[in-house]
Amino acid sequence: MIDFEISENIANMKNMVHMLAENMMRPAARKYDEEEHQKPLDFINMMWEDSKRRNRARFEASTKPKQEGKPEKPAENSVMFANVIEELSWGDCGLYLCIPGGLGVAAVEAVGTSDQKERFLRRFTEGEPKWGAMAITEANAGSDTAAITATAARDGDHWVLNGEKIFVTSGKAAVQDSEGFVVVWATLDRSAGRAGIKSFIVEHGTPGMTVTKLEKKLGIRASDTCTIVFEDCRIPLDNILGSSEVQKKDSTSGFKGVMATFDATRPMVAASAIGIGRAAIDFVKEEFEKQGVQIRYGISPYRMTAVERDVQQMEANLQAARLLTWRACWMMDRRMRNNLEASMAKAKAGLAITLVTQKAVELMGPLGYSRELLLEKWMRDGKINDLFEGTGQINMLIIARRILEYTREQLK
Amino acid sequence: MLSFELSDDQRMIYETVRKFALNEMRPIYRECDEGGKIPPEFISKAWELFLIPNNVPEAYGGVGEPRSAVTGAILAEELAYGDFSLAVCMLCPASVVYPLIEFGTEDQKQKYLPLFCEESFKPASAAFMEPRIDFDLPSMQTKAAAEGGSYVINGEKCLVPLAADAEVILVYAQTDASADAKGVQAFLVDKGTAGMEISEREKNMGLKALDTRKVIFKDCRVPKESRLGGEAGCNVSKLLNYSFVGLAAMAVGVSKAAFEYARDYAKERVAFGEPIASRQAIAFMLAEMAIEVDATRLLTWEAAWRLDKGLESDREAYLAKQYAAEKVLMITDRAVQVLGGHGYIREHPVELWLRNGRGFATFDGLVTI
Structure with missing residues (x-):
């Protein structure tokens, strides 16, 4: 039965997170944009206290054998996450990306062995804030992850990693500022192509791993994005995620597994974009109301002002992106394959956020351009959502291949 | 949930x-x-x-x-x-x-x-739109004036489907001199009522199979009882919302038809030794069409769901229809573009869908669901 009402559970959580976003994130948003590379410690510590408690429950659930016989409630984790992320990003996207944890944690949680979970995830239930970063991108391998050149080679009881990773979100936080780790994509056998690519967990403080550069960015400046160099970096054999076996050349099953995580993360990036877009629309509408500018619905284009047309387009585009995102999440919660829908949500949200935030700056005149308000910041922050976890174009390519039923050789 | x-x-x-x-x-x-x-x-x-x-x-x-x-x-x-x-x-x-x-x-x-x-189809219709560039609900020019036991309707309507044969036409008219959307009411006008003149068939860009007419009211007198809902009247905004959602849904249908045809054509049509779909210039157009078919449908369903739940839907229904009207034009136009010169030829359906698609920005109150 078609239903657009989020559950009471999600609605309550959404309200709670919204209050946090309004009271704790908005007031700090500008400061950590202007003071790039400063850590928002108050916010991080506050979020850590809360996430430790949640992580404990999650950790126990993920390491304990499943109880049988209990009827499960319909899953809504993804829809829940999407709504939480929308609220946090409404508060501030840069701060949201600083929250301890990270994509590396999600990767270990998804494919790690129980021993790996014990070794790498237990720490997220206790002590000081920690991060688990994900290092995929290289200078010459962005969306084309198959072109990765970082290598892993076996030497006795160790893997030896060599290479350079860029654009690692929370990389510095994970390997320098906390007792965290980073999950690194590297190839065991370049001649095996995509099948040779595996991911490895590198503990903070491992000799041979160095943060060499902290990026200065257009937006999301509260979040650290860094370069990490691996030089004869030795890690234990059992720090590989998944199997170490390299399949024969034309098999990409291992690689597909790695790529499947994007089906889970892309709707979340879309949700973040929607949060920023909503912040911009909320602001514009409130400001118009103060100025006595009314947005009328249902009138002739002849009578409509350009401003009304713009606001209506912003609202419709944002809502369209939100519904596509919810659909992708809803499918994920039902374990339906959502590769196409996840890319649709991501591509649409990227376009919508760009339109919405750029229009919002325009509509507010000099106010929009001023750093005294947050509109210009939202435009800069929002753009990241059309870039990371796959650019808009890569997602269009995935969508095109899916609707045409083409392989990557048939549609390059 | x-x-x-x-x-x-x-x-x-x-x-x-x-x-x-x-x-x-x-x-x-x-x-x-x-x-x-x-x-x-x-x-x-x-x-x-x-x-x-x-x-x-x-x-x-x-x-x-x-x-x-x-x-x-x-x-x-x-x-x-x-x-x-x-x-x-x-x-x-x-x-x-x-x-x-x-x-x-x-x-x-x-x-x-x-x-x-009954067993057989009986035509009936609604007369909502008026032949003016600035037509919208709040500025409805057709008037229904209460006079004694009846209403006297004056004005001009256009794009009234099946008007010539309709047993009854639901005519929307302004009842209040202060004239805003709330004053608009609907009247059941039976076939052959004096003062209701059905004009020659209209010639439109699309919708060509459908007989649509201008309907002109000159001192057309109807009994008080023919006002929809009697003295209580009706909520025209609500009726219009159903129409917005219906039109939006139909725009999705036209869009889907155009998208599927263009997709299949692009896989068949070979140029420079490969199907044109294997070029990003074509493939990306198709991908955007696919996204927007789904996006429009979800916006439409959400507005429809709000109507079913009895939630406030004026904004959502209108936005769904506006969005759908914009996207159906984009999608049908792209479909013609994907077919190239062939898209312009009437042997393929895409030119017809483009002509029909163009109309959605105009068709207020044309259908309801």
């Missing part, structure tokens, strides 16, 4: 209507467009689906299924996927029947509803 799944009933209706669209509408729609005619055999076959009587209460001869805007949107999308002109023709009586179910007085329901639950 959030769900994107059709109910069993909706799935059944979807499948029935889709089959009808493919088997009964697709084979004849080009001929209908060229000839400007809809065969009576088609209309009878379409009536056998009993789509409209299905929602009429049993007391008035219907099946008594409660009306759902979401189900209506699913159904309207598939019909328009078959053909837009034929779909409007099929659903035309709904523009009288549904407002009657929603707001009609007992007498009005008893007088009219059984007529539309």
Whole structure:
């Protein structure tokens, strides 16, 4: 039965997170944009206290054998996450990306062995804030992850990693500022192509791993994005995620597994974009109301002002992106394959956020351009959502291949 | 709880209507467009689906299924996927029947509803739009003035489908001199009422299979009882919201037809030794079309769902329709573009879909669900 009402559970959580976003994130948003590379410690510590408690429950659930016989409630984790992320990003996207944890944690949680979970995830239930970063991108391998050149080679009881990773979100936080780790994509056998690519967990403080550069960015400046160099970096054999076996050349099953995580993360990036877009629309509408500018619905284009047309387009585009995102999440919660829908949500949200935030700056005149308000910041922050976890174009390519039923050789 | 799944009933209706669209509408729609005619055999076959009587209460001869805007949107999308002109023709009586179910007085329901639950199709229609560039609901120029025991209607309507044969036309008119949307009411005007003049058939860019007329009212006097809902009247904004959602759903149907055709063509058509779909310039156009078909459908369903839940829907229904009107034009235009010069030739359907698609920005109140 078609239903657009989020559950009471999600609605309550959404309200709670919204209050946090309004009271704790908005007031700090500008400061950590202007003071790039400063850590928002108050916010991080506050979020850590809360996430430790949640992580404990999650950790126990993920390491304990499943109880049988209990009827499960319909899953809504993804829809829940999407709504939480929308609220946090409404508060501030840069701060949201600083929250301890990270994509590396999600990767270990998804494919790690129980021993790996014990070794790498237990720490997220206790002590000081920690991060688990994900290092995929290289200078010459962005969306084309198959072109990765970082290598892993076996030497006795160790893997030896060599290479350079860029654009690692929370990389510095994970390997320098906390007792965290980073999950690194590297190839065991370049001649095996995509099948040779595996991911490895590198503990903070491992000799041979160095943060060499902290990026200065257009937006999301509260979040650290860094370069990490691996030089004869030795890690234990059992720090590989998944199997170490390299399949024969034309098999990409291992690689597909790695790529499947994007089906889970892309709707979340879309949700973040929607949060920023909503912040911009909320602001514009409130400001118009103060100025006595009314947005009328249902009138002739002849009578409509350009401003009304713009606001209506912003609202419709944002809502369209939100519904596509919810659909992708809803499918994920039902374990339906959502590769196409996840890319649709991501591509649409990227376009919508760009339109919405750029229009919002325009509509507010000099106010929009001023750093005294947050509109210009939202435009800069929002753009990241059309870039990371796959650019808009890569997602269009995935969508095109899916609707045409083409392989990557048939549609390059 | 959030769900994107059709109910069993909706799935059944979807499948029935889709089959009808493919088997009964697709084979004849080009001929209908060229000839400007809809065969009576088609209309009878379409009536056998009993789509409209299905929602009429049993007391008035219907099946008594409660009306759902979401189900209506699913159904309207598939019909328009078959053909837009034929779909409007099929659903035309709904523009009288549904407002009657929603707001009609007992007498009005008893007088009219059984007529539309009979074995054979009875044309009926609504007269909403006016031939002016600045037409919208708040500025309705057709007036209905109360005079003694009757209303006197004056004004000009356009794009009234099946007006020439309609048993009854629901005419929207301003009743209040202070003139805003709240003053607009609807009147049941029977066929042949003096002062209602049905003009020559209109010539439009699209919708060519459908007979549409200008209808002119010159001191057209109707009894007080013909005001929809009697003294209480009706909520025209609410009726219009159903129409917005219906049109949005039909725009999705036209979009889907154009997208699928262009996609299949791009895989067949070879240039420089490869199907043109294997080039990003074409593939990305198709990808954007696919996203927007889904995006428009979800916005439409959400607005429909709000109507069904009785939630405030003025903004959502309007935005869904506006968004759909913009996207159906983009998608049908791209479909022509993907076919290149062939898209311009009337042997392919895409030019027809572009002509029909252009109309959605205009068609207020044309259909309801």
